[in-house]
Amino acid sequence: MSHLEENLRALAARHPRLAAEIDAAAPLPSPLEPTPAGDPTVTADGVLLHSRHDPRREAARWAEAQRERLGERVDATAVVLGLGLGYHLEALAAAWPGPIVVVELDRALWRTALAARDLRAVLARVAVAEEPLTEEAIDAWGVPVVLPHAPSVLRGHGLRALGESIAGRAALRGLRLRILVVSPLAGGSHPIAGYCARALADLGHAVRLLDLSPFARGMEAIPCFTARRGARGAVEQAYMRFLGSGVLAAVEAEKPDLVLALAQAPLDAAVLAEIGRRGVLRAFWFVEDHRLLTYWQSVIAEYDYFFAIQQGAFLEEAARGSAARVAYLPCAADPAVHRPLALTAAERAELGAPLAFVGAGYRNRRIAFRPLLDLGLKIWGTEWAGAGQVETAVQRDGARISTEDAVRIFNATRVNLNLHSSTYVDGVDPRGDFVNPRTFELAAAGAFQLVDRRALLPPLLRPDQEVATFTDAAELHDLVRHYLAHPEERAWLAAAGRSRVLAEHTYRQRMQRLLETVAARDHERLGSRPREETVDDAAEREGDTPLGALLRRLAPATPFTLHGVVQGLLHRTGDLSDPEAILLFLHQFDELYVREQRA
Template structure:
């Protein structure tokens, strides 16, 4: 390691630990920074980030124009560090800068070329997807080329800048689940999380219709009748969504993948001013039903990014957001397993999941291992048959946790219908990754392009092919403690960042930030400071104290409702009673469409 990079890493470790953790093990595979006339320059996406000939003058002019436009601001956000020319200009003018690092690979390489001491001492560095609550209202200097290179990250940053840490209002939400399938447990995890967040939740658990679905499927093997009858069944379930939403006067209808949501129903919900959202927890390349409905939702959440985002937007989908999978710590946790459970569920190596093509091929290389395979869809003629458990039955979420805790190594190979083993272009991270991690047990997972955004390298153990997996298994047998330490870090990360409560909090905040319908319902009572002054002038000290407790520039009806929800009616003060009358009148006026 060169001395400048080493020095910069030490600075980052002290002042920007999140960024340090991200780049400490980065490899600079293909250097892009060059030197011309003693100036650093580079291209990203085929475009120069700064002038090749006089980057200092160029940056000075850009900064002067920005400050002129923003009334000589003394604290700003800078989006896009590039090679820091513009940032040094701000620092020279004694301006506090909050720097959003949009290109980690370039930032990592720049550590060997640029001394960050002044920057780290006088600025604060952020990743593009952090919580930016404290930065709201600050002017933004946009490094145009950085944005052009990766506009998706910039749009994500702008959205996060508008989000609250938690929604002020507790919404009335209709959560719609699928009839069956892998997304059904996720429906239950979302239900639990939304309830814990305090929202008024109504659920449609369509798993009660599974027998009817199976009966209709078996009515005839004729494809014509299947295509005719099944859509009618789905339409009936979708009508139930509409009826429930209207009768319950919900604010939001949230569908989980495979839930019965039709174009007709979505249009009618929109006409009724009900906000709709969908969490597509599927591989868009495998299941393509999104093509017919995604553009009708107000918000469409995915577990993949590009090229999925571009395809969705080309169909007319407007608010498209990446929302990765998660774990439920109340279900996915470390548990004690007795001898009988270890005998039944335990093995050196275990796998839970359906028999996709790549798994059937890949696992033949592990037949010499103490290896148990759980799950269905593996077929009866496979050479892997000795490893199949309990007649290939589906395994419940509770049993999955017992298997995780009973196994020495939990193998996690993402599904693919067309590759021989590890998918070299695999992107989404499956639920199993988070679920195993949450138990604190050892997991070996195949490499995924989006995995590095979710776990640091020392928090997850990955393999890229049969050889690297076998090498990991041999290393585990020789040094189990090393892998247990990594698994503990993995668990800590999941509990901090990757629970369904995290996901639902973020989802509702995004829906709230992007919905004019919801924003219009969050009626503003008045400016917080003005209300405090007015209350004090009238001697209403209790009311002034309430206004002070509100976070944000304005006091909204939702603030009052949340404040009162924490009190018993019998304990209401005179001020509380007046506030309750205000909220009741507002809700009455809303029902009558007066406000």
């Protein structure tokens, strides 16, 4: 029996699904290389995974260094990033008596390793992290200590991000952060700020959304001062500096652990530097196309964390331009907003259509939608003036559509069009990579959509299995007619897309990933900052007293302040107890007579 067969049998005893996947996989394309002692090594993706001279000795040195990191903690689990050919796992198992888990995502590497060496002893001693790696699995490891096998991580394949997630989740346990979310004045990233704030609060953190939309009118009114572009630009810059001063005032008042800014939030390099001098971590989620909006280059150096919806050379350039941790973080949906709705007959009559699009009238959309007018097309949104014959399909005279109405339209429409915007192509952008928020929002609403194929779409939603796609605007007419005639296909694609989005692509999941990235690198800094006492802390101290009993009825992460406790009480139903009534009275007295003096 070969090494592969024996190892697969041993692996199948504990991880049958993984063993079956490896058995079906192809090996790495690169051949094994013999070392002087006869032990094999291999190069994968241009990275030599083990020494060409003595891989066992190299592994022993690695294990000795990791053993020092693990110390004598009895609750620790060694989480090794990368399987390689198993030498380092054998050495660690010999040096460390505690539990060991290996994380390896590449099935080709697994097959190559299991065919190269007898790893049955390792497979009996070491657990394998199953995919998808759940929060419950990480929690079951107690205190995970992430041990990267450097060559494996250097290959890529998601090991670095997964290691950050594991370390960050462990660091976040019991840590309730104070977070200030800064919105832009307007634009597509403005509602995302609200979704992020809600998700962070749902995760148990103290969050304030600094909604700057009331200041959008001021920016819109600046042309009233002058028609000269240069002079107008100077006034706009002064207005942005004024808003930056306001953000600093909010930072001073809130004393957050983290400031999260969304794309186009009015934070210039000077304001960000001042936030950093106050000991606050700064994160930026750039939910824009870097090719169109390049202002990120002037501020990235002042951020500690930079998240983007694009990958590849752009992220590499961003990493070179800053000491910030740079990471990919795609858009998402908020299931509390983007959801299936039961519409009234009147709503369906007004908002329903065989075919509809919600969004702005970019050049490529004006051109691509012309041949679709005979299919009952309705267009909702702004910036469609001058679109020629397409303008006849525009509803409500091109008024802005609220988020609530947009979700109603998604639900009322049989085929929702989703063509990513472009100002320089006539239809589908051949360079299109990022996936817009609308893709996830439509899916979460259980609505059927036709979306243009994007380079980063397949890992997020499987084309034509979880979302219907097109690659050329010329396809649209025939595709729309096909799906209008096949409601059963629309239904199963919409259901599959919704299931995937709810499982993997919500703002709660994105914010969890963001915080894990922050906590993995800055857990000591965050842990050393003064913490706000929660009702859970106070209830434990109070024991069986009436106050302790009252506090135990509230969410554990509720701040143990008069305002925090009262807000928790207001969300409860039923009659008030005497202690609850007393707290509400004290809170009202504080608001009416004391708070102004204290301020």
